[in-house]
Amino acid sequence: MSSAAGCTTNYEEEELKASNNIRRPLDLIQREDILITDIKVTPMSYVPEDGLPLWGVSKYIVWKTDAALVEVFTDQGIVGFAEGTPYSNPMEIKKFTDQHITPVMIGKNPFDADYLTSGGPWREYLPRAAWAGINNALWDIIGKAKGKPVYQLLATDCEPRHTMPIYASGGVNHKWYEDGETQLIEEALKYKEEGYAAFKFRNGTDWEHGNMTMEKYLTVLRKLREAVGPDYKLMLEKHGWSFEEITEQLCPVLEDLKFYWYEEPMNQWEEGSIERHLKIKEAMPSVMISGGERFTNRFQLQQWIAEGAYDIIQSDCNLTGISENWHIARIANLFGRLQCPHNWHGGLTTISNIHFVAGAPNGHMCELNQTHNPFKEGLFKDPLVVVDGYMSLPDKPGFGVELIEGIAKKFPWAPGSYLKPNPLISS
Secondary structure, three states: OEOOOOOEOOOOHHHHHHOOOOOOHHHOOOOOOOOEEEEEEEEEEEOOOOOOOOEEEEOEEEOOEEEEEEEEEEOOOOEEEEEOOHHHOHHHHHHHHHHHHHHHHOOOOHHHHHHHOOOOOOOOHHHHHHHHHHHHHHHHHHHHHHOOEHHHHHOOOOOOOOEEEEEEEOOOOOOOOOOHHHHHHHHHHHHHHHOOOEEEEOOOEOOOOOOOOHHHHHHHHHHHHHHHOOOOEEEEEOOOOOHHHHHHHHHHHHHHOOOOEEEOOOOOOOOOHHHHHHHHHHHOOOOEEEEOOOOOOHHHHHHHHHHOOOOEEOOOHHHHOHHHHHHHHHHHHHOOOEEOOOOOOOHHHHHHHHHHHHOOOOEOOEEEEOOOOHHHHOOEOOOOOOEOOEEEOOOOOEOOOOEOOOHHHHOOOOOOOOEEEOHHHHO
């Protein structure tokens, strides 16, 4: 059969899959004669008609949510679609793609995705977002061309999972200048009633404005645990606390309350960050540390994985692309780490991440943003839904979903940053 690079091998697909060696998916897929003819990026936004914020955290409110639809067209009539992270500004992604990606991708074969789309500087998120969106869309094309779901193609060394556990990701609407404690607890109980087995939350609005302290916060965490019960999974995402506050005050309480994980407690880019993460782990032996959503490739994550600074790797396909995240998952699996991608945006991001994690040997759960966001359910003819905390993957070729008609007209682009100062705090 032919490999992704076009070379012939003496191995049959069954023999390769039975091998103890980890094989790249495109080494196991018969290459098709198909060429890229065009690429289109459509920036989209949703702005609530009532003008109310979608959510808020710290000193800011979010007044709109964005999406960056990437469509890759081919000479065989197959169209693949996905997105790169909208945090890089969909209009800027469009400009970068039109100028730097489309001209060099025309006439290329999507089956060379691993080689064509690994470009872009490591720490410059705009090019990485643009290239990641292309990579994900190419995988949609490959799946459609082969008549198989993407997650089945990715599972070269494991059995693919047809359903994935989903955790409720929220905790961005409790306001300490109101009754933030009650708001947070009621939100957690709502997700539990809906069938989710796990809830991740952030730390609410600005602490100084809301007269919140670490001592008060720890009391809130204890009340939250009491409300949801001893077996419900609770996860906390980071706050700008000092290393001493984390290790001496927060970690003992997270350990005592049996939190499931603590996400990105410290800035990962600062010198000595791996060592600080390892010391935080020592301060809460049974609580896992998760992180890695801002890393773009396996080389940035390798030391974190090898030393165990992260128990759960959260690299996101809308920044890495599926091809690179496949490698990250295999490195993590070799060291006994779990894979649980960051997945905060809408359905275009979810569809890539859910296929990725379902085809990973260490796939653990997938995040799902719980804020009001029509991009989660409103882009596909058959919406992605969660039932009792699980999402079933489509069994159709590629990503297995179709876009609605008139998508750009329904969600016209609204310029500007999605963040605005919270007027109740800034005033």
